[in-house]
Amino acid sequence: MYALDAAHETAGRITRDYQLDIHISDRFPDDPPFVYEVGGQIPREPDFHVNGDNTLCVGSPLAVRRALRRWPNVRSFLARTLRPYLYAVTVKLDTGRDFVFGELRHGTAGQLQDLADDLRLPEDQVINAINLMLMPSAEADDQPCICGCGGVVSNCALRDRLGEVRDLFSATSLRVLRDEIQTLLSVQHR
Numbered sequence: 001m002y003a004l005d006a007a008h009e010t011a012g013r014i015t016r017d018y019q020l021d022i023h024i025s026d027r028f029p030d031d032p033p034f035v036y037e038v039g040g041q042i043p044r045e046p047d048f049h050v051n052g053d054n055t056l057c058v059g060s061p062l063a064v065r066r067a068l069r070r071w072p073n074v075r076s077f078l079a080r081t082l083r084p085y086l087y088a089v090t091v092k093l094d095t096g097r098d099f100v101f102g103e104l105r106h107g108t109a110g111q112l113q114d115l116a117d118d119l120r121l122p123e124d125q126v127i128n129a130i131n132l133m134l135m136p137s138a139e140a141d142d143q144p145c146i147c148g149c150g151g152v153v154s155n156c157a158l159r160d161r162l163g164e165v166r167d168l169f170s171a172t173s174l175r176v177l178r179d180e181i182q183t184l185l186s187v188q189h190r
C-alpha cells in the first residue's frame with residue numbers, strides 16, 4: 001500500500017491510499033522500477049498514463065532515468081517520481097483536470113519527442129543519433145554531424161549531448177529503443 005500525501009499549489013494537499021505493486025529489477029537503479037496499480041482506482045487508459053502493459057507511466061524514460069542517476073535509491077524514486085505522478089492522477093480522478101504537471105509524454109512517441117528535444121535534433125534524426133551512440137566513440141567522432149552544422153561530430157556540441165544520453169542507457173536498452181522508434185516511424189509513414 002502507498003499512502004499518498006502531497007501538496008502542490010495547483011490543488012492543495014491531497015491524501016489518498018493506493019495499492020501498488022512495485023517491481024525492482026536486479027539492474028536497479030540503472031533500470032527503473034515497474035509500478036502497477038492493483039486496487040482498481042486508476043483507469044487503464046493512456047489519458048491516465050497507464051502503458052499498454054498496465055505499468056504506470058510515471059514519467060518520461062529520460063526524466064526517470066535522470067532522476068535515478070542523481071538519486072539512486074527507492075525512497076527517492078517514490079518521493080520524486082511516483083508521488084508527483086500519483087498527485088496528478090488523483091487531481092484528474094477528482095476534478096477531471098488534466099495532468100497538473102503538464103502532459104507527461106509517454107509511449108514510444110513520447111520517447112521520440114523527448115530524445116529529439118534533448119538532443120536538439122529533428123525527430124527524423126533520432127535513429128541516426130542512437131546509431132552514433134551505439135558506435136565506438138572514436139568512430140562516432142569522425143562521422144559527419146547530423147545536426148546540420150556541416151562538420152564532424154567531434155567538433156559539434158551535439159557530441160556532449162549524445163554522450164549524456166548514452167550514459168543514461170545501456171547498449172541493450174538503446175537498441176530496444178531504436179527498434180521501437182523504427183517500428184513507430186514505419187507505421188506512421190505507411
Ligand SMILES: [Zn+2]
Pocket residue numbers: 145146147148149150151152153156157158
Ligand atoms: Zn553538428
